[in-house]
Amino acid sequence: MYDIIIIGSGPGGYLAAERAGARGKKVLIIEKEHLGGVCLNRGCIPTKSLLNSSKLYKKALHSEQFGVHAENVSFNMEEAMAWKQEVVMHNRNGVAFLMKHNKVDVIEGEAFFKGGRKVQVDGKEYEGETIILATGSRPFILPIPGADSPHVKTSREVLELKELPEKVAVIGGGVIGLEFASFFSNLGIQTDIIEMMDEIVPFMDRDLAKVMRREMKAVNFNLSCKVEKIDGKKVFYTDKKGKENSIEADLILMSVGRRPNIENFEGAGLDIERGRIKVDDKMRTNLPGVYAIGDVTGKSLLAHSAYRMGEVAVNNICGGDDHMRYKAVPWAVYSHPEAAGVGMTESEAKEKGFNVKAASMQMRGNGRFFAENGKASGVCKVVVDADSDVILGVHMLGGMCSEIIAAGSTMIEAELRVSEVKEIIFPHPSVSEIIKDTLWAL
Amino acid sequence: MYDIIIIGSGPGGYLAAERAGARGKKVLIIEKEHLGGVCLNRGCIPTKSLLNSSKLYKKALHSEQFGVHAENVSFNMEEAMAWKQEVVMHNRNGVAFLMKHNKVDVIEGEAFFKGGRKVQVDGKEYEGETIILATGSRPFILPIPGADSPHVKTSREVLELKELPEKVAVIGGGVIGLEFASFFSNLGIQTDIIEMMDEIVPFMDRDLAKVMRREMKAVNFNLSCKVEKIDGKKVFYTDKKGKENSIEADLILMSVGRRPNIENFEGAGLDIERGRIKVDDKMRTNLPGVYAIGDVTGKSLLAHSAYRMGEVAVNNICGGDDHMRYKAVPWAVYSHPEAAGVGMTESEAKEKGFNVKAASMQMRGNGRFFAENGKASGVCKVVVDADSDVILGVHMLGGMCSEIIAAGSTMIEAELRVSEVKEIIFPHPSVSEIIKDTLWAL
Incomplete structure (x- = not known):
């Protein structure tokens, strides 16, 4: 019997585990893939490593103005990827250390929660006083013809690329789309962004978004353009005047949003709204003793929001009275x-x-x-x-x-x-x- | 008759002028050299430009770890200096614009204040309801034999160097000394710091200072070493064990502190303490209607402290009740x-x-x-x-x-x-x- 069982070890999950463990709670955390979740292994951390490499490349190429010259500047994708992987491993080991240090039990496996206080992993059952659902989200794939083309990739696969593409088309001008567009265009690769809305990054002030597009000179922005289908390397879209058009690219990044991972909770009786687990500002679901934090709540799909939600959940579980507020949640795009x-x-x-x-x-x-x-x-x-x-x-x-x-x-x-x-x-x-x-x- | 006469157009002076002008005051600012004072022309701004160039050089040289390679990386001092000068001019023009925009009269010339409400510049007299003394400070030169060696320079002259030296000795391990040591050592130039105290940067937490020295691998730190004399290129010092020693360098930077510029106020009846104009927390001197701000007060020799002092002085002059506090004054060393x-x-x-x-x-x-x-x-x-x-x-x-x-x-x-x-x-x-x-x- 655990005090707290946490499903998912992304930022929300591992922070909740750390905080609860530090307060003497008996905690179990279950992870189906790698400690640290998407953020650490396939999101925030690896992208920041690659973006940093691409910015260094750009600076080495263009610092004459500051008196610095270099010849034959080159980018070695294999080395950049190897460093990215070292960064991921360093951080993953950091999380493993935190779990151990705070006496948190860790199980690798896929967890199912069907209600009550019981969680199943590989046929075994674990019981907890409270349960925190922190299963995160995954990339959403547009339901259009050709979305299964081998050239279509999500951020997950792009982070495992072996070679640089020659041309990139990014579907979706949100944070993830912009960061990858920045990475590729910094390296001199022709990059197009195709965005359905009339402006990039919905939560960015429009005055700034305009300047940002102007500053990202090497990227072609195709706004108010609706992608209709993909055929091999070709992305077909309708522009704002209703005209059909297409862009050819050997890498097509699908970055149109993310979907909460709620499949393993079917039958639990959770209150789900538009694919997200409903929570109050104490991170409580409708089921007593069951909390949800992070992307799976659909409230604010940011790692640091998940951190804070994890703290709020643990504080409340431990008898405190803490509330999640969203008015001072920062966001950042690590583009150039x-x-x-x-x-x-x-x-x-x-x-x-x-x-x-x-x-x-x-x-x-x-x-x-x-x-x-x-x-x-x-x-x-x-x-x-x-x-x-x-x-x-x-x-x-x-x-x-x-x-x-x-x-x-x-x-x-x-x-x-x-x-x-x-x-x-x-x-x-x-x-x-x-x-x-x-x-x-x- | 002016509402406010400001002597010195460094950060404290020009900000006070801007704020007072914006509030409709009739303001005169007098500058003997260049608008913006030492900070903008011969201090904070140009050093940050050069430090940035040297950091870019270091990054272009050593980014293999991140997958970025470059050959024949070189640093062009002339171009780096030209960019520095462009940055200075850009900022100086910015201050000139602010003065004009806020209808501040600007006079070039050396000002003398002998008491009363009158200021003399080149034989002319100007009268003000209030006077703000913001004359700043200048490098202090150790009174030791050989300090007039042509190899001895202050930050002022180093910022005008035409060629890079081969070896550098920095006397004084404060902020200015560390920044120049970082600049030169980033460029691969052998650099020694000779510091009298047993640790660098007095206001830095000692735990951090230790790590900082370790991270600045390319710099030799000679702590608890007292410089006795200079002979041509040689700096003679006594180490902590009392042993005499010397370091040879073709550039010897004297950065042992700065002295307030108070010479032109002789006979004014100002309360001076240890070479500094005494002020209260409203930036008032002992003379009615006469304020002093920035380095000349010796309170906190930082541009941003001068900014705030300028605001406090103007707020009080305009009938407000503002007080200078020092507990939340940040500092930064822009080294690497x-x-x-x-x-x-x-x-x-x-x-x-x-x-x-x-x-x-x-x-x-x-x-x-x-x-x-x-x-x-x-x-x-x-x-x-x-x-x-x-x-x-x-x-x-x-x-x-x-x-x-x-x-x-x-x-x-x-x-x-x-x-x-x-x-x-x-x-x-x-x-x-x-x-x-x-x-x-x-």
Whole structure:
């Protein structure tokens, strides 16, 4: 009998296990593939490793402006993949260590939960006081003719590529699509993005999305284009004028979203809505003692949201009173340039009825950004509630904004007002200063 | 008659002018050399440009691990210097634009202030309701024999070098010394640092300073060594055992600190203490209507401190009630690796009588840091008041910590408790997450 059984060892699952183990709970975590789940093994971590390699390649090629010259710059895919794998193994071993250190039992195998407090793995049954469902999600494949073409791959398979393709077509201009498009185009590979909506990355402020597309010069963006079918290497789509068109590529990346993994819970009596497990803000499902966290809830498909959901679930299981909030969840795209944001976009805030004040500032005016990026463009935009002066959103494009955005998360989580942030001292020269400068520009 | 006359257009001066001008004040700013002062023209900005070039060079040379190869990697000093100068001009023009945009009068010339409300420039007199002294500081030259050797240079002259030296000796292991040592050693130039104290960078947590020295492998650190004299290219010093020794270098950088520029205020009746203009927390001097901000106060010789002091002075001049606080002033060293911190170090907090809890975490355990830095070392350390659970200090070494530290400034300025920071969501994978992870390790 366990205190807690966790199904799935992605960020939500392993963090919940670590926290619960540290508090003395008897915990079992079940993983059907590799500790760390998709994020660590086939998502966030390996893509960041490959993106870093491709950025280094681009910098080695184009740093003449800064006085640095190099000849015969080359990219070795095998080595980049080997390093990626070393990074994955390093992190996976880190999770294994955390499990051991916190006395968490780990079982490899596919788990089924049919209700009650029992979980089946390979014919064996395990019982827990509470159960946390953290089975994550998998790539969604468009139900169109030819989607089974051998040239169609998801992020999962692309991370195992042996050789670089000659031409890439990315179906879907979300975070995953943009990151892979950035990876391939950084390496000089012709890359097309085909996106059904009229703009990339739905949660990005539209002002920034526009600049981002302009900055990703080497990528062709085909917006408002609906993919109809795939035939071998050809992707057929209808453009916004209704005209049929096609793009040929030897690698077609399908990145149109992800679907929660709920199949193994059939018959459990879980409340499911649009393929997602319904939870309240304490991460409780409709079944007593059964929690769900991470992608499987469909609430916020981000590793760090899963982390926090895991903490919330464990805190509540341990008798605390913790609640999941989504208003200060940051996001980042690790493309070149990077983009990141936290809180509401301007249009989102207006839709919600706030009396919105917003200001933007070009990063070119920031001393460090200009010194390190030359004539590249970047933007910072802040969204403020004019009535209370509280900051609602911080949005950035360019520089190391994936690292800077933590300051934005802190401001929004702490519900700081503009006048308070104006008194915060940012290091000079840093790109992070632009948050304060943008607030002054209001 | 001006509302405000500002002497010196460094970060403190130009920001004060901008803010006061934006509020409709009639402002005059006087600059004896270039708009932007030392920081923009001969300090923070140009060094960051050169450091970036040297980091790009190092990366182009050593990215095999990540699958990136390059041949005949070379560094062109002339081009790096030309880019540095373009960056300086871009920023200087930016300040000129800000002055114009906010209707600030600018005079080039050396200003003298002898008391009252009058300032003399080139024989002309200007009168102001209030005066802000923002004349900054200049490098201090050790009063030792041979300090006038042509091989001895300060940061000012090094930023105008035409050719790279073969060997460099840096006297003083503070921020400026470390940054130049990093620049030269990144380029493969043999570099020695000679520091009188037993550790580098006095305000850095000693645990981190140790790791930093280890990570700057290419630099020889000679600690507890007192420089006695210089003879041509030779620096003679006494080591900690009292043994005499010498280092030969064709470039000897004197970076042992900076002295406030107060010479032009003689006879004004200013309260001067140890060469610094005394001010209260409203940036007022002992003379009514006369304020002093930035390095000339000797309070915190950092550009961003000057910025904030400038704001505080202007807010008070405009009838507000603003106070300068120093507890959340970040600092950063833009060396390779970078270091940054904000708030108290562990030993500082203990000295001040806090009941201290501290925890450190190796960056190697951070997914993004490992992916991008391989086997390099980095550390995050947090210092907490065990009684109130309030965060007192955040200290980092490695990654883009100069950008991440803004999150630390925000936490300390907002007086967040550990429990509150634990609820902040950091993007995954980012190096910034390590702040939260370190707090969990407490």
